[in-house]
Amino acid sequence: MRSPIPERSPAQWLSLARGLAWFTIFYNLVEGLVSMGFGMTDDSLALFGFGADSFIEVGSAILVLWRLKTSGCAATRLRRERMATQGIALLLILLAILTILGAIWRLWKHQHPETSLPGLIISLLSLSFMYWLWRSKKQCARAMDSRALVSDAACSLACMQLSGVLLLGSLAFLLLPALWWIDSAAALAIAAFILKEGLGSLRAARHPDFSGGCGCH
8 A cells, every 4th residue: 555645835845856866966976986986996796887876876866857847838848757757767778788798798707706895885875775765756756746756766766676686695795705606696686677677667758648647646
């Protein structure tokens, strides 16, 4: 059963959605740079992919801010909704493809990370508040009836899921270093989550009957 949406005015929901988008941008810029830096230093594809996903969330949030512009007629707002949804979907699909190719390459080369301690720390930090961010974005999407905001919330959900995958993969490698393939396996799992969300959003945005609504009231 769906939880009730808190009572707020349209202007308050708009302000909250913008605030969440800005928070997403600032946090994920930091998380992405740190994760990719440790990923390169420790030769961890899963951690590097997780950091790259943070920049996908940044791009998604920027598209949301563009979508939330209040100027323009109804047709213009619908066009923004469709384009924002498509843009977020294409970013997710691109990241999934690159992660899959990288994981296959590392499996072929039998490569593994030197250590996974940074992955443990970053994934725990991300999980500590990502659930709140996802739920807040989901409530905004329902209240504002926006497919683009649904897709953006899906990015945060994917990040939460990816954090869990990274955490489990890092723990497995830390306890059993002989599992050389665990880093690439985690990267493939990450890519599966991203690809599913991306394709779903793209199909919705390209449907002839796309109305901009999320249908999630």
